[in-house]
Amino acid sequence: MIKAGKSKLLTLVGSNIREQRKAQGLTQQQLAYESGLELSQVNRIELGKINTSVLQIAKICKVLDINPDKIFNFNIDEVEIE
Amino acid sequence: MIKAGKSKLLTLVGSNIREQRKAQGLTQQQLAYESGLELSQVNRIELGKINTSVLQIAKICKVLDINPDKIFNFNIDEVEIE
DNA sequence: ATTTAGTTAGGCAAATTTGCCTAATAATAA
DNA sequence: TTATTATTAGGCAAATTTGCCTAACTAAAT
Numbered sequence: 001m002i003k004a005g006k007s008k009l010l011t012l013v014g015s016n017i018r019e020q021r022k023a024q025g026l027t028q029q030q031l032a033y034e035s036g037l038e039l040s041q042v043n044r045i046e047l048g049k050i051n052t053s054v055l056q057i058a059k060i061c062k063v064l065d066i067n068p069d070k071i072f073n074f075n076i077d078e079v080e081i082e
Numbered sequence: 083m084i085k086a087g088k089s090k091l092l093t094l095v096g097s098n099i100r101e102q103r104k105a106q107g108l109t110q111q112q113l114a115y116e117s118g119l120e121l122s123q124v125n126r127i128e129l130g131k132i133n134t135s136v137l138q139i140a141k142i143c144k145v146l147d148i149n150p151d152k153i154f155n156f157n158i159d160e161v162e163i164e
Numbered sequence: 165a166t167t168t169a170g171t172t173a174g175g176c177a178a179a180t181t182t183g184c185c186t187a188a189t190a191a192t193a194a
Numbered sequence: 195t196t197a198t199t200a201t202t203a204g205g206c207a208a209a210t211t212t213g214c215c216t217a218a219c220t221a222a223a224t
Contacts, residue, residue, distance in 0.1 A: 001135075001137070001138070001179075001180075001211085001212060001213080004137075004180080004181085007137065009136070009137065009140055010136065010137070013136060027199085027200065027201090028200070028201070028202095029199095029200075029201095037182090037183090038182070038183050038184070039201090040182090040183080040184080040185090040202090040203085040204095041181090041182065041183075043201065043202060043203090044181090044182090044202095046201095047201095047202080050180085050181065050182090051135045051136055051137045051180080051181080052135065052136060052181080052182095053083075053133045053134065053135055053136070053181080053182095053210090053211090054091070054092060054095060054133055054134060054135070054136070054139065055083070055086075055089065055091065055092065055133045055163060055164065056083070056182090057136065058091055058158065058161075058163050059163060061158050062158050062159060062163065065158075065159070066158070067151075067154065067156075067157065067158050068150075068151070068154035068158065069149075069150070069151030069154055069155070072149065072150035072151055072154065073151070074149075075149065076140065076143050076144050076147075076148070076149050076150065077144060077147070079140075081137060081140050081141060081144065082137065083181085083182060083183080083209075083210075086210080086211085109169080109170060109171090110170070110171070110172095111169090111170075111171095119212090119213090120212070120213050120214070121171090122172085122173085122174095122212090122213080122214080122215090123211090123212065123213075125171065125172060125173090126172095126211090126212090128171095129171095129172080132210085132211065132212090133210080133211080134211080134212090135180090135181090135211080135212095138212090
């Protein structure tokens with residue numbers, strides 16, 4: 001497995017999360033608190049610096065009250081994975 | 083973060099992957115080879131034994147030629163996360 | 165029954181993430 | 195400007211995943 005470093009897909013996922021978070025008028029800190037994640041972790045995820053896990057994505061989606069497909073709303077073969 | 087152990091959501095994700103894999107007539111070994119993952123890892127994911135990462139899900143989806151939303155096609159607040 | 169393919173299990177070291185911390189930078193408001 | 199909030203950065207230990215391996219178990223077919 002490669003290091004998360006710079007993955008087009010992860011940055012896309014991250015900016016989708018950020019977009020949805022702001023649409024809800026939440027700060028990273030609020031999202032962190034309500035999802036039970038760390039602020040630093042939410043930040044790493046939004047910036048695509050980390051290859052995070054299914055469960056963390058799910059927790060975030062639950063707080064943002066969106067289904068995960070909102071986060072993965074891209075065409076899989078139009079996106080560079082790594 | 084909790085250990086993957088028994089998560090309803092992860093077993094759901096896993097069985098979705100399995101369903102799509104079989105729909106393509108692939109074995110775990112073939113899926114593993116084509117996605118660049120380990121056979122044991124594909125197995126762990128399908129059984130929901132592990133809280134795998136966004137990138138691995140993406141690699142699997144690419145091989146199965148489906149968008150990730152096929153894997154996350156459940157209502158987020160109808161599913162127990164952990 | 166025997167072979168063959170497919171799935172599952174488990175151990176182990178290495179790699180990576182995660183939580184917790186402190187602090188620096190950026191943005192906003194007052 | 196000053197103060198306040200928000201984001202970003204980085205280090206570190208602990209937790210977890212991942213790849214690699216061997217082996218056991220299941221199913222299916224012949």
